[in-house]
Structure formats: C-alpha cells, structure tokens
Amino acid sequence: MVRTKKLPQRMCVGCREMKNKRDLIRVVRTPEGEIAVDPTGKKSGRGAYICPRLECLNQAIKGKRLQKALEHDIPDEVISSLQKKIAEIEL
Incomplete structure (x- = not known):
C-alpha cells in the first residue's frame, strides 16, 4: 500500500486562504531583525x-497584516x- 505524503498547508496573510506551502511566497524576519523574501523557505x-x-499583497499591506504577522515594520525595499517577484510569477 502506497502512502500519500501530506503537503504542509499555510495561510496567506492577504486573502486568508489555506494553500500548499510551496505555492506561497515566504517573507521572514530573521533573529537579527532583518526582513527579507525567503525563496527557499528554510531561513530561520x-x-x-x-x-x-x-x-493579496495589496490587501496584506493595506490591512497591516504582514506587519502584524512579522511583528515588525516592513521596509519599502x-x-x-x-x-x-509576483510580477515575474504572474507573467
């Protein structure tokens, strides 16, 4: 009998829908306080x-959901x- 592997689910901070972790973009606040986009999904x-x-990005910024999730202000960069990154993916 073959087991199906469970795919980890995460919630988008913009639309608040549960989706596969691999389909989402991760933004991380490192222990040093730096905020960055994490393409690998493995940064601590x-x-x-x-x-x-x-x-979704506009909703997350407008509602300050991204700032609340990371507990830090998000730099313009x-x-x-x-x-x-989103524009590249949408094309």
Whole structure:
C-alpha cells in the first residue's frame, strides 16, 4: 500500500486562504531583525506567507497584516522586491 505524503498547508496573510506551502511566497524576519523574501523557505526566523498575486499583497499591506504577522515594520525595499517577484510569477 502506497502512502500519500501530506503537503504542509499555510495561510496567506492577504486573502486568508489555506494553500500548499510551496505555492506561497515566504517573507521572514530573521533573529537579527532583518526582513527579507525567503525563496527557499528554510531561513530561520518568523515567517509569513503570501499568495503570488498582487491583490493579496495589496490587501496584506493595506490591512497591516504582514506587519502584524512579522511583528515588525516592513521596509519599502522588501515590498518592492515582493512586487517584482509576483510580477515575474504572474507573467
């Protein structure tokens, strides 16, 4: 009998839907306090997940959900890098 492997689920901070972890983009606050996009999903620190859609990113920023999830203010450089990454994925 073949076992099916469970896929980890995470909630998008923008649309608040549960999705597969691999389908989401991880933003991490490292123990040093730096905020960065984590393409591997393995950096240590507090993470927040967001769908690769601009609507979700805008909702997360407007509602300050990303800041609350990471317990820190989000620099403009991180927001612009997220927007670029999402634009690449949407194409």
